[in-house]
Amino acid sequence: MxxxxxxxxxxxxxxxxxxxxxxxxxxxxxxxxxxxxxxxxxxxxxxxxxxxxxxxxxxxxxxxxxxxxxxxxxxxxxxxxxxxxxxxxxxxxxxxxxxxxxxxxxxxxxxxxxxxxxxxxxPSIIKKGPLVIAISTSGVLPLLSKKLRQEIDAVVTRDYIRYADTIGKFRQYIINHIEDKKVRRDMMKRIGRMSMEELNGMGLKEIKRMFLQSDK
The missing domain is CATH 3.40.50.720 (NAD(P)-binding Rossmann-like Domain)
Structure with a gap:
């Protein structure tokens, strides 16, 4: 190396x-x-x-x-x-x-x-729930990395954490319960098109029910 x-x-x-x-x-x-x-x-x-x-x-x-x-x-x-x-x-x-x-x-x-x-x-690190954000200036200016981390940290609210956590749990659920990979991909694309506000306004059970019933 x-x-x-x-x-x-x-x-x-x-x-x-x-x-x-x-x-x-x-x-x-x-x-x-x-x-x-x-x-x-x-x-x-x-x-x-x-x-x-x-x-x-x-x-x-x-x-x-x-x-x-x-x-x-x-x-x-x-x-x-x-x-x-x-x-x-x-x-x-x-x-x-x-x-x-x-x-x-x-x-x-x-x-x-x-x-x-x-x-x-x-790097300078932000870790909130499943979200990990790494920021680096390649060692040139650590103070800038720190400044950017503080600015990004203020933007990444609890709503983003909940959004990522919900999608992650739903993804694991369909991996465990749906064998057809194409169906899995289609479901993830569809959930990815939903806004953060939509998903955060629903519980995981409601999301499962909505997607699984629509595919019957």
Whole structure:
């Protein structure tokens, strides 16, 4: 893997990963590492943290059994059997060594505040119910990502969450109960043409009844 300044010109390939119960490691024990850990936990990762010192918040997470902490300096062997690596120490040489060790093992690595050393960067994230919106300036201007996140967050109201949740449940229902794929596609197209106001004004049972009766 290799990332350079060309990433700014070409941009990063956007990708949403399923990290539920996937082993991820964060090296570092400060506030930046704390933020990384909290985001990983929010998306269901299994987190190990390595650092000779940690914040009180990180220690509390460990006491609650949410993360594993190894209180010592980083070793290359810490990268065994992990899916993602986050180098979040305050020492540039250590972060570079972590990057090199991860790449030798073909493990994607993120180095905080140094896009040139990263295989991937973590975008500014909005997560509401099933909706996940990622915003990035390719590491050029994080403040702009934050500003855009705040503006979009204000627009994405509870109505959107309910809308997405209802469609998601209906989709799962027809997958489980209707074998004909063409009928499934037609139903999803029809429900997709309904406005958010229409769907949110109906319960899931009413939507099922309306669609299934019309196809008899």
């Amino acid at each position: 290799n990332t350079s300044k060309s990433s700014v010109k070409n941009g990063y390939y956007p990708l949403l990963l399923d990290i539920v119960q996937r082993p991820c490691i964060v090296i570092g024990g400060g506030k930046v590492a704390e933020r990384k850990v909290k985001i990983l936990l929010r998306f269901g990762a299994k987190v190990k943290l390595v650092s000779p010192g940690v914040t009180n918040a990180l220690r509390l997470l460990a006491q609650k059994g949410k993360i594993d902490i190894v209180e010592r300096y980083y070793r290359a062997t810490d990268l065994r059997n992990v899916s993602l690596v986050f180098a979040a120490t305050d020492d540039e040489k250590t972060n570079t060594r972590i990057r090199d060790d991860a790449r030798r093992r073909n493990i994607p690595v993120n180095v905080v505040d140094n896009p040139d050393l990263c295989d991937f960067i973590v």
